[in-house]
Amino acid sequence: MxxxxxxxxxxxxxxxxxxxxxxxxxxxxxxxxxxxxxxxxxxxxxxxxxxxxxxxxxxxxxxxxxxxxxxxxxxxxxxxxxxxxxxxxxxxxxxxxxxxxxxxxxxxxxxxxxxxxxxxxxxxxxxxxxxxxxxxxxxxxxxxxxxxxxxxxxxxxxxxxxxxxxxxxxxxxxxxxxxxxxxxxxxxxxxxxxxxxxxxxxxxxxxxxxxxxxxxxxxxxxxxxxxxKTELGGDTIRAGLARPADADRARAAIEALPGVGTVVTEGGALHARVGNGAAVLPTALAALEYAGVALASISVAQPSLDDVYLHYAGRSFDEADRLGTDASRSSEAVAA
Structure with a gap:
């Protein structure tokens, strides 16, 4: 034993x-x-x-x-x-x-x-x-x-x-x-x-x-x-949108592609979980161009702790941190 x-x-x-x-x-x-x-x-x-x-x-x-x-x-x-x-x-x-x-x-x-x-x-x-x-x-x-x-x-x-x-x-x-x-x-x-x-x-x-x-x-x-990080598997495509107003169109275009999992858009950025980033990236670029979405940047990377947080919490860590600061201050004020 x-x-x-x-x-x-x-x-x-x-x-x-x-x-x-x-x-x-x-x-x-x-x-x-x-x-x-x-x-x-x-x-x-x-x-x-x-x-x-x-x-x-x-x-x-x-x-x-x-x-x-x-x-x-x-x-x-x-x-x-x-x-x-x-x-x-x-x-x-x-x-x-x-x-x-x-x-x-x-x-x-x-x-x-x-x-x-x-x-x-x-x-x-x-x-x-x-x-x-x-x-x-x-x-x-x-x-x-x-x-x-x-x-x-x-x-x-x-x-x-x-x-x-x-x-x-x-x-x-x-x-x-x-x-x-x-x-x-x-x-x-x-x-x-x-x-x-x-x-x-x-x-x-x-x-x-x-x-x-x-x-x-x-x-x-x-x-x-x-x-x-390993449990997530696959890769993450991260795209910076030149026009944040395009977020809904960008998400819809990427979600329609094969091999794509969770897609989240926040603050002019798009995060998409994919099985094989190298294989999906060219198709994703074409889909975004066809949808009229202009990009400021795009990259493929292996999972990070930010991706882990995004997967389990449904939002990016940076966005949660920004929103949580106000909640934290409210908690401190009530506790005082």
């Missing part, structure tokens, strides 16, 4: 409503095995941050269950807090204090002696390549250094599970790559379980051993990034 390790995180049919109208979670479920980077991927307003707030005991679900290493987050929140680290979207450090002071204070809050807290802080500054700035006020650091400091603070008490809520938002490309490397090391070298929320498709593809794709407060697909 194969032994299966206890899940590091379990979310079972979680529901959460703010006020009477904002349904942040609508039966969200997933399981995370220990020692991996697990990605919650979804647009703004999908329910990722609400999920993390419940799992980190900062919010209570209206229904469902959540456990961290078998411990119920509602019934035994104190035990859960000793097992987890949490890095929120907003900075958690004191900008007036030095990096070293921020870390030592975090250690002391978690019950470490002054000596042990200082030793742990020094070790983490070295690990994150921050030793040279450790005695400078954190408010003077670059954005990438400050984000590393936030992550280091979440690790001061040696948690078994680390929650990172949109950790690279606002970082420049190089700082993002640096933080990706550190996050990968936490699971690979330290055996830490990392739950990462993100609305960056590339970040999820690069970092996550497994993904749960979230849309409108529920999980619509789970698996490794490669599994999710």
């Amino acid at each position: 194969m032994y299966l390790p206890e899940p590091a995180i379990e979310a079972v049919e979680l529901g959460k409503t703010y006020g009477r109208t904002v349904h942040a979670l609508t039966g969200l479920s997933f399981t995370v095995q220990p020692g991996i980077v697990f990605g919650l991927l979804g647009p703004n307003g999908a329910g990722k941050s609400t999920t993390v707030r419940i799992l980190t005991t900062l919010a209570r679900p209206d229904r469902g269950q959540a456990r961290v290493h078998g411990i119920d987050v509602v019934r035994q929140p104190d035990r859960v807090r000793r097992l987890i680290g949490y890095v929120s979207q907003k900075p958690g450090f004191d900008p007036v204090a030095t990096g070293l002071e921020n870390l030592v204070l975090q250690g002391r809050i978690h019950g470490a002696s002054a000596r042990d807290a200082r030793a742990r802080a020094t070790s983490l500054l070295d690990r994150f390549d921050l030793s040279g700035a450790g005695r400078r006020r954190a408010g003077t650091w670059s954005g990438g250094m400050q984000r590393k400091l936030d992550v280091a603070m979440g690790l001061m008490h040696r948690p078994r599970v680390l929650f990172l809520d949109e950790p690279t938002t606002g970082l420049d490309p190089q700082a993002r790559l640096d933080l990706w490397a550190e996050i990968g090391r936490l699971a690979r070298e330290d055996g830490l379980t990392v739950l990462l929320t993100t609305h960056y498709l590339e970040e999820a593809d690069h970092l996550a051993a497994r993904l749960a794709i979230v849309d409108a407060g529920r999980v619509v697909a789970t698996g490794t990034p490669d599994e999710l």
Whole structure:
């Protein structure tokens, strides 16, 4: 009989409503095995941050269950807090204090002696390549250094599970790559379980051993990034329309072709799932020309996570992200 390790995180049919109208979670479920980077991927307003707030005991679900290493987050929140680290979207450090002071204070809050807290802080500054700035006020650091400091603070008490809520938002490309490397090391070298929320498709593809794709407060697909893309099969034709008003005619022309699956048009762009892109493309070009549809661009590619999201949610990730920003702001206003 194969032994299966206890899940590091379990979310079972979680529901959460703010006020009477904002349904942040609508039966969200997933399981995370220990020692991996697990990605919650979804647009703004999908329910990722609400999920993390419940799992980190900062919010209570209206229904469902959540456990961290078998411990119920509602019934035994104190035990859960000793097992987890949490890095929120907003900075958690004191900008007036030095990096070293921020870390030592975090250690002391978690019950470490002054000596042990200082030793742990020094070790983490070295690990994150921050030793040279450790005695400078954190408010003077670059954005990438400050984000590393936030992550280091979440690790001061040696948690078994680390929650990172949109950790690279606002970082420049190089700082993002640096933080990706550190996050990968936490699971690979330290055996830490990392739950990462993100609305960056590339970040999820690069970092996550497994993904749960979230849309409108529920999980619509789970698996490794490669599994999710391979399951779609075939190719994607992406066309930019010179005249967005041609969207209906373009969709009708492409849907009539053999070998074409789902076709979606949004914001002057057309996405079509096809069995063999190279074979369908010439026919698609001819059909669009015959229909009087002018193109700004057209390409064929193998499935991406954007295609996976499009397949399960029925809309492109970028469009969902744009629309979800307003919903997210409404949710925050109601929650406040």
